[in-house]
Amino acid sequence: MTSTAAASTVEQIAAHITAAVRAGQLSPGQRLTEAEFSSRLGVSRSSVREAFRRLTADGLLALAPHRGVTVRRLTRDEVDNLFAVRGALEALAVRLATPTLSAAPARLVALRRDLDAAAEANDMPRFSDLNARFHALFTETAGNPLLADTLARLSNSIYWLQFRVMVDRRDIFRTNHDHARIADAVAAGDTAGAEAAMLAHVETARRLVQSLDDNHFAHRDAQAGSA
Amino acid sequence: MTSTAAASTVEQIAAHITAAVRAGQLSPGQRLTEAEFSSRLGVSRSSVREAFRRLTADGLLALAPHRGVTVRRLTRDEVDNLFAVRGALEALAVRLATPTLSAAPARLVALRRDLDAAAEANDMPRFSDLNARFHALFTETAGNPLLADTLARLSNSIYWLQFRVMVDRRDIFRTNHDHARIADAVAAGDTAGAEAAMLAHVETARRLVQSLDDNHFAHRDAQAGSA
DNA sequence: CAGACAATATTGTCCGACAATTTATATGAC
DNA sequence: GTCATATAAATTGTCGGACAATATTGTCTG
Numbered sequence: 155m156t157s158t159a160a161a162s163t164v165e166q167i168a169a170h171i172t173a174a175v176r177a178g179q180l181s182p183g184q185r186l187t188e189a190e191f192s193s194r195l196g197v198s199r200s201s202v203r204e205a206f207r208r209l210t211a212d213g214l215l216a217l218a219p220h221r222g223v224t225v226r227r228l229t230r231d232e233v234d235n236l237f238a239v240r241g242a243l244e245a246l247a248v249r250l251a252t253p254t255l256s257a258a259p260a261r262l263v264a265l266r267r268d269l270d271a272a273a274e275a276n277d278m279p280r281f282s283d284l285n286a287r288f289h290a291l292f293t294e295t296a297g298n299p300l301l302a303d304t305l306a307r308l309s310n311s312i313y314w315l316q317f318r319v320m321v322d323r324r325d326i327f328r329t330n331h332d333h334a335r336i337a338d339a340v341a342a343g344d345t346a347g348a349e350a351a352m353l354a355h356v357e358t359a360r361r362l363v364q365s366l367d368d369n370h371f372a373h374r375d376a377q378a379g380s381a
Numbered sequence: 382m383t384s385t386a387a388a389s390t391v392e393q394i395a396a397h398i399t400a401a402v403r404a405g406q407l408s409p410g411q412r413l414t415e416a417e418f419s420s421r422l423g424v425s426r427s428s429v430r431e432a433f434r435r436l437t438a439d440g441l442l443a444l445a446p447h448r449g450v451t452v453r454r455l456t457r458d459e460v461d462n463l464f465a466v467r468g469a470l471e472a473l474a475v476r477l478a479t480p481t482l483s484a485a486p487a488r489l490v491a492l493r494r495d496l497d498a499a500a501e502a503n504d505m506p507r508f509s510d511l512n513a514r515f516h517a518l519f520t521e522t523a524g525n526p527l528l529a530d531t532l533a534r535l536s537n538s539i540y541w542l543q544f545r546v547m548v549d550r551r552d553i554f555r556t557n558h559d560h561a562r563i564a565d566a567v568a569a570g571d572t573a574g575a576e577a578a579m580l581a582h583v584e585t586a587r588r589l590v591q592s593l594d595d596n597h598f599a600h601r602d603a604q605a606g607s608a
Numbered sequence: 609c610a611g612a613c614a615a616t617a618t619t620g621t622c623c624g625a626c627a628a629t630t631t632a633t634a635t636g637a638c
Numbered sequence: 639g640t641c642a643t644a645t646a647a648a649t650t651g652t653c654g655g656a657c658a659a660t661a662t663t664g665t666c667t668g
Contacts, residue, residue, distance in 0.1 A: 163652065219389070219619085221662090222661095238477070301462065304466060414648090425622045426622090446629090446650085
């Protein structure tokens, strides 16, 4: 995930598709065909196929047998389910990270300052980036790679929404207020308080997502999990 | 996962390997080569390869680039990390399931009765099977497929230990005592109590696993996550 | 317009090949 | 004899093409 090492063909394809999705060049629900990427990227269909499968396991794409893959799109129910799991895991992360972070809060206070600045300046892209780092700080400090991986998979599944949420200035301030509560509790070493604040924050995010129009969501069918 | 439908080649291979691992025919740490399964099962290397990747994503196998796959084996640290995540998710599951189960506790009381009987008879295989169903009852009732899938992946990662744990009769009774506490709280609609009892139960399981000999665990290297 | 049927496109699986890399074996130096 | 090094063997990673199975699209008929 952070490696700069010589990437295999499959990794390069996966990285390319991931970047395209993040950049909005591939829209949620859009169908991706093996042949197209094969010719467009000048690689074999086998490699494209394997990249598709990997990204499906990572939660970025959805696979329908004999019908190919699409950029993943969740139903409203799936979004609720995702936030429920995410809440439990983020709470765990902050619980594990609090002792360490309250003892050495340098990065936390720096992040909080930057978040405030970005919110004040109404700089959405920067705020969104800092928001990701804010959460990453806890998952990394928690010292549980499995937890980090699991949360990352969840994030991939709803990445496409990140930039459609918080159009409103009030949403940014509310979100940032959540951050402040979390950071305060963590800095004070108040584990239970930090956990509660994190749960409230995740619930805020869920509500923001669910307030979006219906055309941001998939309908009916519960598409494939990976297990 | 529950489908009886005409399975694709890849699915058949994956099912075959899964069964072999569960039956103990493939030991943890053992290396699996594509060519061997290809010839032994009379299928192409491509399909074997894809089955390997799928099982890796499911947590049953571990993949090392250019070195192939092995039946997954965890370090003690990874076991701790896994149980931490599992605890958070099982607690969530029981929290979500408690209202439903306390209103219609038929299956729960039946399972509890069977568990008691198996424990009394010291019938390990049956107890282990019922134990799985006990946990499945909560994850299914919770009505969150993502949660169920995530927990299933975790279970795959440590499946090989299920039958090496609880050699002692006391371990069975302790485990079953945990079950009773959970069931009582759930039946009474005591969500918080059920959650706490589930966390205690997961901790019991963790300790049992960690009490095993060193040769049940992998050493040093943090092997690949999937994100 | 609906349904049946044919044409097309795409995925699923197979095969064979070869380069890249790791693992095993043999050779040589000390 | 042991250690390091070079060579050989085994295995994975990627490629290209082929074809069957399935899904999607288009056409025709009533």
